[in-house]
Amino acid sequence: MPDIVRIRGVTKRFGQFEALRDVSLSIAEGEVVCIIGPSGSGKSTLLRCINNLERIDGGLIEVGEEIIGYRLAGGRLHELPDRLQARQRSRIGMVFQQFNLFPHKTVVENIIEGPLVVRGTPREQALAEAQRLLERVGLAAKAASYPGQLSGGQQQRVAIARALAMNPSLVLFDEPTSALDPELVGEVLEVMREMARSNLTMLVVTHEVAFAREAADRIVFMDHGRVVECGPAEELLARPSHPRTREFLAAVRK
Template sequence: MIEIDGVHKSFGALRVLRGVSLKVAPGEVAVVLGPSGSGKSTLLRTINHLEKVDAGTVAVDGELVGYRRSGDVLHELPEREILRQRTKIGFVFQNFNLFPHLTVRENVAEAPLSAQRRPKAEVAETVNRLLLRVGLSDKADAYPGTLSGGQRQRVAIARALALDPKVVLFDEPTSALDPELVGEVLDVMRDLAKSGTTMVVVTHEIGFAREAADTVVFLDEGLVVEQGPPDQVIDHPQHERTRAFISRVL
């Protein structure tokens, strides 16, 4: 479902990604671990072309993201085509990114109505179903400012799912939450994982990685240092850098 092949990304002289390759099969959950500054969030943002790659390619469901290939040359797609591709790639941000002037219901409905132009009745049914799924049916007419951080992040997850994406990306979805609110968000993510949603999750929640991930990727200094099943990478890491990181976060 996701194929990242030799991706490089620099910001000026800073090399953030240095030839990252990763495959995620349909229905798999990949958890990306690593220290701050290792390139985790940048990698996630290349998957939906929020960051343009300097070299390499990203494909989702067999389609190159952000580019079309002409022989050996890649040409960047027009913005409207990139926006179309993004409707297939849900993204849950660290800081929610909800529209403060819209209700919960309106936040979740906005993209299906404006980007996909789906019928209002169909979208309304989708919104009701998703709010029930994330446990927020009673908050449909509330505004984000009246919600807890955990509730806002659950709204953000419902919003990402409203587009019926092929994959959902999570960029440290619990790092901005008070500790007592983390569990309610992870519960929703566990439910998604069990339902067969293809997910790439950047997180420091080792318990979630051990329980829900099919594959764990340890990234450091823009390189994939180690990847494999959770019981291998978390419990029996082969690389000294991975062992040092895991020992600090456990």
């Protein structure tokens, strides 16, 4: 499978703080990659940079055939206008820790918003697609509810449906279960497992080591803004090569 994401030497600073230092990572089409690591290690920042919600200070991120945020012409990178940056984002789904559903719109309106406004999909078609997605995440009955009337787990499943509605080539998950009550984590992970099986390319920042072991093709361990270690899920969890990884896994498993 060809690589769909190529991250090369990416750095990102917030003032003096270096959130990402020379991060490189490739993801093949259809691959599921989980990023684990202590908080503040740059996992979420990396995700936000891939979707261009944060601007990088160095390096290059390519998704599909395109350089994120820029256009290469005459040996130089030209910053893209807002409209084209938005178009790039529309092909990359993102699921947030805090769901970030639009509270003033119903569940189904949340899902058709992107297709309708960004893609110009006819309403009938968008609605049919939304209903199909809601069935896929097991919430067909909640189409007319407002996000605030749903549990956290249900909201997150709607958020996943909203991301899928744009038919993305890659979906980024930013700690999708961290804000959930423990008994609601399972339903969200179940939907994500189903997505992983359906050959969707996924990059998941997570603390759920069990999920990573089961669903991920590869696991990336990050610490202090760097990729410390990266390898097949079983192998990295069973035989971490770096002492920092061992330390982290030991702490998580306690």
